Amino acid sequence: MDLQHRWLSTAVDVLKISGDLPQKWWGVIEGRYSEKQRHYHTLRHLEEMFQHFDKHFKKLNQPELVVLAIFFHDIIYDPKANDNEEESAEVFSQFSKEVGNLEADKTDAVMKWILQTKSHSVKENSDKDLQFFLDMDMAVLGRPSEVFFQTTRSMQIRFVKNTSIFLIRNTKSADQRFCGAFVSDRGYLLPTSFTKCTMTSPFKI
The missing domain is CATH 1.10.3210 (Hypothetical protein af1432)
Incomplete structure (x- = not known):
């Protein structure tokens, strides 16, 4: 549709x-x-x-x-x-x-x-x-690294937590804590989302 x-x-x-x-x-x-x-x-x-x-x-x-x-x-x-x-x-x-x-x-x-x-x-x-x-x-974070970076080319994700701002660009040097800040809060409901964050996303915890 x-x-x-x-x-x-x-x-x-x-x-x-x-x-x-x-x-x-x-x-x-x-x-x-x-x-x-x-x-x-x-x-x-x-x-x-x-x-x-x-x-x-x-x-x-x-x-x-x-x-x-x-x-x-x-x-x-x-x-x-x-x-x-x-x-x-x-x-x-x-x-x-x-x-x-x-x-x-x-x-x-x-x-x-x-x-x-x-x-x-x-x-x-x-x-x-x-x-x-x-x-x-935010399911994009659960994509394989190569797909993630292709999808988010020229993109900035701004995540504000505890007065800190993490900027994610098309680079593999993004702050490693970004993914962890999400997966530590709760269990995730989409099988392709953050439940696989540590395995499939470009951010290693």
């Missing part, structure tokens, strides 16, 4: 959004993720996340909310800014207010999940949908 079809199907058939709003917001999503400053946070990234979603959606409690989180989590991306997640959550809040039929608790959940992509640090007892969503977002 292509991204536009997936979005319109979710908006119209699942969320029951009427009128021209589904098409209007698809235009916003497509336009934002096609911006020239993006190298990794693109429509291709969404497609890859949905590949994992399609394999695991039956395990999700609220798959429609995970779909919304995927579409909106990187909708604002300025490589020089440090508030992309907050701004992306705000755009989702605007979407929710405009469509008018999303319950407050569901809106809050999606906004919380988007904000969690700032650190990707959650505990074992956190919402399973949130854990799956975060694993889908």
Whole structure:
């Protein structure tokens, strides 16, 4: 299923959004993720996340909310800014207010999940949908080294934890603690994600 079809199907058939709003917001999503400053946070990234979603959606409690989180989590991306997640959550809040039929608790959940992509640090007892969503977002770290570096060419992943910022570029000298900072927090739910981090990623623990 292509991204536009997936979005319109979710908006119209699942969320029951009427009128021209589904098409209007698809235009916003497509336009934002096609911006020239993006190298990794693109429509291709969404497609890859949905590949994992399609394999695991039956395990999700609220798959429609995970779909919304995927579409909106990187909708604002300025490589020089440090508030992309907050701004992306705000755009989702605007979407929710405009469509008018999303319950407050569901809106809050999606906004919380988007904000969690700032650190990707959650505990074992956190919402399973949130854990799956975060694993889908960072599944690239579970790829073999050669695939990882090809995929993330010209990319910077910024991970902020304990006031330290690790920058990952197309180099094998990236900080070795990056992967370990994730795998130490909880068990991961995608078999191709961080559960194999020490074996398949370029970061040796």
